[in-house]
Amino acid sequence: MNSTFGDLGHYAGPATLILSSLAGGSKHGYALTQDIEDFSGVHLQPGTLYGAIQRLEKQGLIEPLDDESRRRPYRLTALGASVLQDHLKAQQQASNVGLQRLSTGGSIA
Amino acid sequence: MSSIDDDAKFEMVGRTPDETPPLDPRIAARVSRLLRWYPSDWRERYGEEFEEVLASSISDGKGSLRLSLDVAREGVTSRLKSAGYVGRSAPVLERARASVITLFVAILGFLSSTAVLAYYVKGWQRTPVLESLSNAEATLSRSTAFHTYQQTMMSPTYRRLQYLAVRSHNPNSQAWKIYYKFQTNAQTTLNKSDAGRAYHQALSFHPATGAPVVFNDISHIATIVAIGCIAIALIFVAGAAVRIQWRVERRRIVVPLGFLSTSAVSFVLGAAAYQAFQKIPLGQPGSELQALRWLLAGNFRFWPAVVFPLCALASIVFAVIGGVQLMRRVDFLPRTYRLQGFLAAVAAGSLCVAVISTLLWVTTLRLEASDFLTAKDGGVLGTSLLPVLSIVVVVMIGTSWTVVVGSARCLRSVRGS
Helix, strand or coil: CHHHHHHHHHHHHHHHHHHHHCCCCCCEHHHHHHHHHHHHHCCHHHHHHHHHHHHHHCCCEEEEECCCCCCCCECCCHHHHHHHHHHHHHHHHHHHHHHHHHHHCCCCC | CCCCCCCCCCCCCCHHHCCCCCCCCHHHHHHHHHHCCCCCHHHHHHHHHHHHHHHHHHHHHEEEEEEEHHHHHHHHHHHHHHCCCCCCCCCHHHHHHHHHHHHHHHHHHHHHHHHHHHCCCCCCCCCCCHHHHHHHHHHHCHHHHHHHHHHHHHHHHHHHHHHHHHHHHHCCHHHHHHHHHHHHHHHHHHHCCCCHHEEEEEEEHCCCCHHHHHHHHHHHHHHHHHHHHHHHHHHHHHHHHHHHHHHHHHHHHHHHHHHHHHHHHHHHHHHHHHHHHCCCCCCCCCCCHHHHHHHCCCCCCHHHHHHHHHHHHHHHHHHHHHHHHHHHHHCCHHHHEEEEHHHHHHHHHHHHHHHHHHHHHHHHHHHHHCCCCHHHHECCCCCCCHHHHHHHHHHHHHHHHHHHHHHHHHHHHHCCC
């Protein structure tokens, strides 16, 4: 799991956002940027978005849907869902530890 | 999560194509310009949908400079990946070809910086007794100031003062003091003249011996080995290109081969000019512009000061153009790339040795002659050489590192193919 995200290089951050967005339903490029901005406050620029999409598609984590229009939608694959779930669990664990340590206030100056 | 793949759950978020308003011509033009950053294969796959995202972003007021910079950065990255310069997505031979082109440009970049160094450090190790000092002496002896000094020393007044001083038999006498002051004034006037100052400057130069000379020689040999590697590589590539392409479509390789031949001729001329350049007395002709003026006026005494840098530049530029064109126009066999990678690895070792030796040479020379960075040859147009030297060293380190990484990448790409 971690190696999959490690292979994404500097796209790992945008990739998490894209996969999380697609977990709520298939979307095309611009809808992805709007949704990501809504739930995370991060505005993904089009270049970064498509750099990450290309990587995710190549790794089989997302796939394009057949569509006649110029706005091609993408959806999460089963592999993508599993990788995202593992990644978010790991992040949640790290967040919990961090928050717990902050709440005890052990070594705050 | 498990039902995400279910088509029934598919829902389009955002505007549908029918809702898309007609695009402003200015936005359409900007979108078209931005899309050009990407390679054709990428545009073929993602072009239409990417255009839509760009148009929507710009229409919604998010088309800032940041968007343009982001697209430019990603587009260039995509182009480099597609051509095999970065990443592993391109086919093996494309990556090998890209590595060889990178290596080629990097080695020639290194040689450019060493040519600049060779030009500006001329005379750093010569002994002033043999060259500078004898020239300064000759100039001084022909100067008006020296003539005046000689006349003063032979004048009846000086001789009378000398006679009185000797006759006094007392070094503290008034006669001795007047005689001494007269002599000192004449000497000071001579020292303050242009020729006198030049003579004293020549006297202050320090000849290099020992460690600096050894490191300089090592650096020269390492650079010659790198030049040899690139010459062998070019000859081999040219031969392979002729063998593969000549009977099929020779027009594709005639121009690159012409560039490479011109580069070789320029190199030979430049090498001859460099030898002659080393024989020009230190501090002359003063500046490149001065040498060029004299050359245009029909005075060919300082021709190497103009011909050497021009030929070095021409040789490197023509080699880059010809070599890169040849690499891009011919599909070489894996064994050609393997040989290029091997030669590049040898060159990489030589370049590293050259960089280290150059740094040690400058350091030891600096220790031996502390004023050489500011005083030797009057520096670049009379100023300190330190900025030029710093840039040259940075280029040398950067290009040699590129060659080390590039040769490893090239050999890795073609391993087993």
